[in-house]
Amino acid sequence: MIALIDCNNFYASCEQVFQPQLAGKPLVVLSNNDGNVIARSSEAKKLGIGMGVLTGSVRGFVRSHELQIRSSNYALYGDMSSRVMETLEELLPNVERYSIDEAFADLSGLSRARMLELCQHVRHRVQRHTGLQVSIGVAQTKTLAKVANRLAKRRPELSGVCIGTETESFGRILEQMETGDVWGIGRKISRKLTGFGIHNAKQLRDADPVWIKKQFSVVLMRTVLELRGESCLKLEEPEESRKSLMCGRSFGKPLKELEDIRPALTHFVQNAVTRLWKYKQATSALTVYLSTNRFRKNIAQRSVSASVELSATDNLILLNAAAQRALEQAFESGFEYHKVGVLLHDLVSVKNIPASLFETESGIKNSPELMWAVRKINAKFGRYTVASASVSGSSDWRARSKFRSPAFTTCWNELPLVQA
Amino acid sequence: MNNPNPPSLPLKSDGSISKIWFADDSQGIELPFYDTKVQAGFPSPAEDHLEQRLDLNTLVIENPSATFFVRVAGESMKDIGITDGDILVVDRSIESWENRIVVAVIDSEFTIKRFTTQNETVVLEAENPDYPAIKITPEMDFSVWGVVSWTLKKL
Numbered sequence: 028m029i030a031l032i033d034c035n036n037f038y039a040s041c042e043q044v045f046q047p048q049l050a051g052k053p054l055v056v057l058s059n060n061d062g063n064v065i066a067r068s069s070e071a072k073k074l075g076i077g078m079g080v081l082t083g084s085v086r087g088f089v090r091s092h093e094l095q096i097r098s099s100n101y102a103l104y105g106d107m108s109s110r111v112m113e114t115l116e117e118l119l120p121n122v123e124r125y126s127i128d129e130a131f132a133d134l135s136g137l138s139r140a141r142m143l144e145l146c147q148h149v150r151h152r153v154q155r156h157t158g159l160q161v162s163i164g165v166a167q168t169k170t171l172a173k174v175a176n177r178l179a180k181r182r183p184e185l186s187g188v189c190i191g192t193e194t195e196s197f198g199r200i201l202e203q204m205e206t207g208d209v210w211g212i213g214r215k216i217s218r219k220l221t222g223f224g225i226h227n228a229k230q231l232r233d234a235d236p237v238w239i240k241k242q243f244s245v246v247l248m249r250t251v252l253e254l255r256g257e258s259c260l261k262l263e264e265p266e267e268s269r270k271s272l273m274c275g276r277s278f279g280k281p282l283k284e285l286e287d288i289r290p291a292l293t294h295f296v297q298n299a300v301t302r303l304w305k306y307k308q309a310t311s312a313l314t315v316y317l318s319t320n321r322f323r324k325n326i327a328q329r330s331v332s333a334s335v336e337l338s339a340t341d342n343l344i345l346l347n348a349a350a351q352r353a354l355e356q357a358f359e360s361g362f363e364y365h366k367v368g369v370l371l372h373d374l375v376s377v378k379n380i381p382a383s384l385f386e387t388e389s390g391i392k393n394s395p396e397l398m399w400a401v402r403k404i405n406a407k408f409g410r411y412t413v414a415s416a417s418v419s420g421s422s423d424w425r426a427r428s429k430f431r432s433p434a435f436t437t438c439w440n441e442l443p444l445v446q447a
Numbered sequence: 448m449n450n451p452n453p454p455s456l457p458l459k460s461d462g463s464i465s466k467i468w469f470a471d472d473s474q475g476i477e478l479p480f481y482d483t484k485v486q487a488g489f490p491s492p493a494e495d496h497l498e499q500r501l502d503l504n505t506l507v508i509e510n511p512s513a514t515f516f517v518r519v520a521g522e523s524m525k526d527i528g529i530t531d532g533d534i535l536v537v538d539r540s541i542e543s544w545e546n547r548i549v550v551a552v553i554d555s556e557f558t559i560k561r562f563t564t565q566n567e568t569v570v571l572e573a574e575n576p577d578y579p580a581i582k583i584t585p586e587m588d589f590s591v592w593g594v595v596s597w598t599l600k601k602l
Contacts, residue, residue, distance in 0.1 A: 047552045047555045047592075048556075109512075110513070113511065113512040114512045114513070117512075155513070155539060155542065156512050156513035156539055156540055157512070157513070157539070158539070329504075330512075361500070435515075436515060439516075442516050442517055442534065443515075443517045443518070443557060444517070444518055444519075444520050445517045445518070445520065445535070445550050445557040445558060445559045446520055446521050446556060446558045447519045447520065447521035447522065447523045447524045447525075447529060447530075447531070447558070447559045447560075
């Protein structure tokens with residue numbers, strides 16, 4: 028059985044933890060550049076504010092419903108994310124960090140009662156440690172765990188945990204779900220499915236996998252199988268709906284030196300950027316994670332993250348340089364590091380970015396050849412050599428984040444103030 | 448292990464430590480520095496943390512994922528040494544609040560006080576006679592955000 032643990036309204040909730048005056052209020056978080064809404068508190072959702080709508084279109088709510096607005100604060104979200112993930116890793120086996128606010132875990136071998144108990148314990152612990160609420164869906168496959176999670180969020184009587192041990196029991200729920208709400212199905216595929224008379228997720232589940240493979244792709248066929256309860260390990264990323272993506276893994280052996288960690292990070296940045304290119308997306312902020320092995324109790328432990336912001340880009344050189352800068356910031360010698368990873372935030376479609384932006388940013392075009400060259404150089408010199416000093420400064424970015432809250436957890440000068 | 452002729456280095460003439468010896472590694476023998484037979488001659492009190500200097504984090508942070516820092520504004524806790532501008536280490540994972548110094552949220556504001564229960568009512572006590580205790584009534588929006596575990600004070 029697979030559990031999907033997902034933070035409720037993650038960005039908005041991170042803001043509320045440190046700004047109690049925002050609790051229970053309609054709150055939206057804006058994209059880089061304050062252009063549109065990328066996250067909403069449940070109260071803002073109730074006002075009917077849609078995902079991705081332009082900032083200008085919600086201004087009216089500020090007066091009428093005291094809508095609160097915050098610019099995105101990736102330093103805060105990145106740090107809170109790693110706190111949530113660390114807490115999960117203390118309690119659950121095989122945690123796979125999937126995105127900034129989601130993780131999978133393997134719950135095989137537990138009875139239903141034990142699973143329920145464990146999931147409630149996880150929810151309580153994450154809430155206590157971080158102030159954030161999580162919902163947990165458990166099912167036979169990742170795709171169904173997503174469905175269960177959706178249910179856990181929507182039905183208050185479930186207290187945030189939905190365990191679907193019987194795959195058949197998903198029928199009615201799938202019937203009420205649009206295909207576009209199924210994990211990994213974007214708008215385009217959803218529209219095409221509708222053309223074939225497949226309107227809801229149950230119809231998709233019951234479609235002939237071979238036919239689906241022929242008409243669509245092997246990826247969608249896997250989704251069909253997953254909906255039927257057959258676990259397909261190699262799942263493709265959901266495309267259009269994806270807000271962030273993550274790449275990272277533990278090292279074969281502990282690494283102590285910054286210069287040894289750099290190539291590993293470069294490798295993960297390359298993987299992440301390849302995935303960006305695949306779906307023609309760009310990112311405007313990234314977080315690098317670095318940690319020691321928690322399971323080795325006798326070594327000094329350290330788990331840190333650092334974030335960097337830049338103008339929206341899909342440029343490998345710029346992103347790798349930014350990631351390396353974040354790594355430098357996070358790194359401290361004297362520890363045996365076990366794991367490094369990179370998280371790209373605030374993904375937007377490249378279409379939505381003026382082309383001129385890319386051209387002025389860097390004359391280097393993205394290409395597999397470039398990727399190959401970077402890898403080659405790194406292999407040859409065993410270190411990060413192709414650093415670019417031209418990463419757009421964050422001061423520029425800040426000017427456009429008018430409503431940003433302090434970096435409460437990552438900056439000594441911006442700590443929350445408590446009245447004594 | 449013992450080097451017959453350890454090179455020595457005079458340090459200071461004013462104090463009790465006049466010399467310090469270094470392990471001689473000129474012959475390529477690696478000496479673990481915790482070995483109690485090294486010339487400095489003192490046993491390491493922390494053999495579990497070999498080759499590490501003391502890290503303040505290991506002292507003040509027990510649960511990294513649940514530990515936050517906040518800054519104090521005000522003097523209501525000055526009698527126990529918490530004053531304006533201090534940085535507090537707050538551990539959210541501590542669940543027993545009774546008689547501890549807590550960061551609480553009262554009507555959407557962070558405050559720091561001593562958590563007590565008196566006749567089944569939560570009373571937040573100040574540590575300064577100039578500040579009255581706060582009795583938590585059902586109308587108040589109240590929660591405990593975390594427990595203060597350390598004070599960091601710049602002198």
